[in-house]
Amino acid sequence: MSASAIFVLDLKGKVLICRNYKGDVDMAEIDHFMPLLMQHEEEGLLCPVISHGNVHFMWIKHSNLYLVAMTNKNSNASLVYSFLYKLVEVFTEYFKELEEESIQDNFVVVYELLDELMDFGFPQTTDSKILQEYITQEGAKLEVAKTKVPTTVTNAVSWRSEGIKYKKNEVFIDVIESINVLVNANGSVMSSDIVGSIKLKTMLSGMPELRLGLNDRVLFALTGRDKGKTVVMEDVKFHQCVRLSRFENDRTISFIPPDGESELMSYRINTHVKPLIWIESIIEKFSHSRVEIMVKAKGQFKKQSVANNVEVRVPVPSDADSPKFKTSTGNAKYVPEKNLVVWTIKSFPGGKEFLMRAHFGLPSVENDELEGKPPITVKFEIPYFTVSGIQVRYMKIIEKSGYQALPWVRYITQSGGTLLIWRNKYLWLSYCV
């Protein structure tokens, strides 16, 4: 691992804050970072590693900031990137929004955090839940040194403090699935997968022991039951609180939850997904005069379900003007800075079909520039429904004091970063999600 120094730069490359962890690299080296970045960008050779002499910069960009780790060792790249993303995560939890202003306004806390997150180039305490116990923004308000030592620093359960109390003990479980579908111009599904996550909002007193039951096919096969719908999950990732050994032995998900909001697990399901909202479009381009667009959206999910906040984004040529729209439902809007028509439908019941027509003028002078052919994308949310059919069968809550607690479960499906391929130039096309 070992990063020699960490920098936070603004878009112009000015250092906002930095921490020299090892003292083995000249801090002035960072002045080479921005010019090199610009040069590489111009040459089209931009890469997340930039080297100058024997110094290597590994960088990520977040809103209007560059986070840069500097090293002169052949260090472990994936670990450095993980750490930079961890920084973003921790800062975001502290400041809600991580951007230049929030760094400027909170530089005391940033210094404190940088001190605790890493020492001598090695990550130390990176769990924001723990950090929040002893580095607080309130700390910046004057308060004569608290001698209270956070228990988590020495605790066996590092993600939860002792002595938490709630009047009403509740757990909220959100099952959120987002689907990614790739469809080619002929309308056939190239690839599809579902990325799901289970989020918890825990409001429980003491040190409760939780057990979560899912309709996991492996578990059902293990116990010999074979009734109802089951799912096969891949790439299951757990929060550190879950006892992995138990999951590996008997697929039981048992854990002591962190207090407040957390992501308990994430998974991926690699199955063939039928696009939930099917889009067909006819785009006719009459050079030098106009473009006519017709988009048909069809809800291919159960009649009882309703998709909310459906957004169909149709790209149009950058030189189009004077838009006219006609929709069977919802609103269509032209967003010229993104060269898009955005058609929004507040609620879209399953099985229904809607139409949108758009008409644009084109300048008589042809645009010579080579234009990208971005895909049509669709965004939506379907509550009370999961594509994979995953279900929370039970949530058991056991605490020494024996209180009764209520688990609440909510399901939701979203479209993820849906990608559709736009191949032929303004011909008859059909897309779907």
Add this chain to the structure above:
Amino acid sequence: MPYLGGEETVRELRRALSNPNVQSDQLRYRNTILKVIRAMSQGVDMSGLFSEMVKACATVDVVQKKLVYVFLCSYAALNPELSLLVINTLRKDCQDPNPMVRSLALRNMTNLRLPSLVEYVEQPLAAGLRDRAACVRRVAVLGWAKLHNLQASSEIDAAVVNELYSLLRDPDPVVMVNCLRALEEILKDEGGVAINKPITHHLLNRLKECDIWGQCQVLRVLQRYRPQSEDELFDILSLLDASLVSPHPPIMAATLSLFLSLCSGQPAVSLAALERVRGPLLAACGSGSREMRFTALCHIQLLLRSIPGLMGAHYKRFFCGYAEPAYIKQRKMQVLVELVNDENVAMLLDELKGYCTDVNAETAQAAITAIGRIGRSYSDRCLEILTGLLGLKQDHITSAVVQTMRDLVWVCPQCSDTVCFALEGCEETLQDSQGRQALLWLLGVYGERVSSAPYTLEVFIDGVRSEASLGVKMELLTATMRLFLCRPAETQDMLGRLLHYCIEEETDMCVRDQALLYYRLLHCGIEETRKVLQGRRSDPSLGVLIGRPAEPVSQWARSFNTLEPLRQGSIETESVSRGSPEHTMFDPKPNADLSNTLDCSRIEKVHSDGDGRCSDSSADILASSVAAPLSLSLFPALSPEEFERLWLQQLALHAEQEEAGKEDFVWMEECVRCPTIPRCSPQSLQAAMQLVNIQTLAFTPPQTLPWRVYLYTHTCLDDAPHSTLILGELLYTGEEPQKAEVHKGSADGGVGAEGIEDEQARQGMEATADGGQEAVKVTLRQQPRDDKALKGFLSILTTVLHTLSSERA
């Protein structure tokens, strides 16, 4: 935040800091300090306030302390004397009842980085190791590493090292991991922390308690462990299996790295581990962070060098998303090229074709290059796409296509007809010098088949005055000369004009000298000129894509999970398609710049060149088993006719000169047992040989009997004065080998190859025992005689054959 003028601000802040009224008011005092730090972060030099800030650190307010320490650590190096004043406060803080304050003081004491203060720091650090709060121990342990870093020459007390070793058993996992890190740093000269059996087992048992960072550190340190028995090895591997498929890419990568180093003696287990990580790696390729995706892709490229088919079925996962950054798209295309096979080629090419019109010119060019690479195996389909792209009349696309076609023709001469046909008319859209150079090269070499070639060249020659690119001018000279050789009538006049211009008016020495050279060459007569200028038109041995031999895992295992794989590819893409193929062919790979600067893993020699061009590195590695370092080279090239002449001459001589020991050449025969070699495809055999710089000249098709291969190479032994030429024949008759497995030509009676001979004999015997049909007869002829080199060569050849046949088996 308005810009604050430096000196004025410093003066103002100094006044505020030393104002007793401010000092007595906690809130105002802290706010003033805040202003100092803010100005410091903005790059204003605040070092003048050092003594005031030293006073400010004697406070009960933890936040104020932290701020002051940030200040002091930044400027301590400028004020070593004044820093001595801080030590007292810091040492007092080390006695504080609050562990947070103790750890803060310790951390900053060591962060001051002043050698003069070391004597004051050692005692609190030693006490810190025994502190009851884990957070203090964490800091103290790393503190020793910092101290050592500060004065690397001085010895750290052995007692401290012992204490650190004992702290490996600390109940706090972070303390344990920090101990590893500190010991690695302190004992760097001795090769890092000693990893013996008890430590290894202890670390493995506690692995689960650590966080991601800790696990990666532990896994990395364990790479140095060598299990004492096979049982222990497999116990460790089974224990680590869960980490190997961990959903956290860093842990998965670190575990794989450990697997590879533990199983370095067991290639089969390593390969099984690679298969096992396929899923997690693919998942990492779909990770939300583009940098992580990029890293995963780079590492997949490493894996593919050993198991080319690893991701074959998952090629769709490497299709590019519209919004992905160019560096990811380019890596994905490089991976896609590796994954091509008969089933997916149509789909893959269709997809790549889509990328050729990407808005980003580099991505488009990378896609075109990728199609060209696939064209080495599927030339018809690819040429069709490439020709189609020319129709778009986009200059960057045309340039990339012409360069790709040039590279393709160099490797697959059978494509030349299509290429020549496609070239017509594309000079109008070519703008950049690379593309025009490629066009000129093609026109020069295939001028007789492109009807419009002289006219195209004429346009170039007419515009040579305003030509800025040196490369284009040189290429133009060569191309015109070549065209003159095959179409003198049409070209003579313009060649005269060009030479005249270049010799009389051109200011660049390189161009002028080249023109003079050609001019004088023409004086020597047309035959001489032809000999010089009409070299090879192609080198088919360069370019097999499919069936390329898999490299052993050990070639890249040491650079796995470091920074290095992220950089290699960019170098590779640069070296591809630049200049004429003849020129680039024997270029050494410019791969050294990274390895020099990175200290921890200098891998032996990376054979990063994806397309199997000649490189000495693999030969070195293979030859390392031989006593003296031997390197092979293909230069100077030998034509088939020349080979035949030498071979036959030598056969004849061999018959006559039985007794002549002083003969200039050696002649030897060996039997090598390599069961499946004759069933190998010519391509893979050729590529494997190419990898160690042995050129194969002629083949019989696979599965026919008798099966023969002819090959040659040049050897240069490091301590030998001259190089030698070796000619060889591999013969497989499919019959029982002759009784005496090994019999050498008489001329080589004195060769001291006893060891090899015995081994070969043994292998020969085994072969007979196994059914006996598996031996391939190797006949070698060396000139001039050099026994050591011949011996070395034979062992290289044997290694290659064995590797190939074990792969087939």
